[in-house]
Amino acid sequence: MVVLAASVVTKAGKVLVSRQFSDMPRTRIEGLLVAFPKLLGTTEKQHTYFETENVRFVYQPVEATYLVLVTNKHSNICEDLDTLRLLSKVLENSCSLDEEGICKKAFELIFSFDEIISLGHKENVTLAQVEQFCGMESHEEKLQKLVMQKKINENKDAMRRKAIEIYKSKIDRSKSGYLD
Structure with missing residues (x-):
């Protein structure tokens, strides 16, 4: 099986998320995905796939969108x-299934697609x-967050000390007779 692209497309043909x-060429995939709804209208409704001269579209309607796999014609349809x-x-568990929800979670969806398909082949x-x-955090990421939080806290402490210093200097000036 060779998956060329996994995409989420609106019924009007707008590509919301696509992973090649x-x-x-990107333009080739975009052309295939834009043509998908038009080609879909010419096929029988009882199947969830159809073939063109060069590729096979395997799709599933999801609310107001289609989840589409573009594969080569020699791939195993069962796989x-x-x-x-x-x-x-993954799509249903990751986001709300409207256009806005899918676009907001685009990167998470792409990362999930990458975990499922590697180099065009399905992972087990x-x-x-x-x-x-997709939910795992790296040790380096945790360390970086701790370092950033430490810097933020140090800056807050420095700002507090400076504010107290300025306040004390104002009090000292007012006691000595100078007013600001």
């Missing part, structure tokens, strides 16, 4: 459908594993 897994099911579960992972992998 092959060496194809494609299994991949599509897992991508659909479950939904729980994908969520675990």
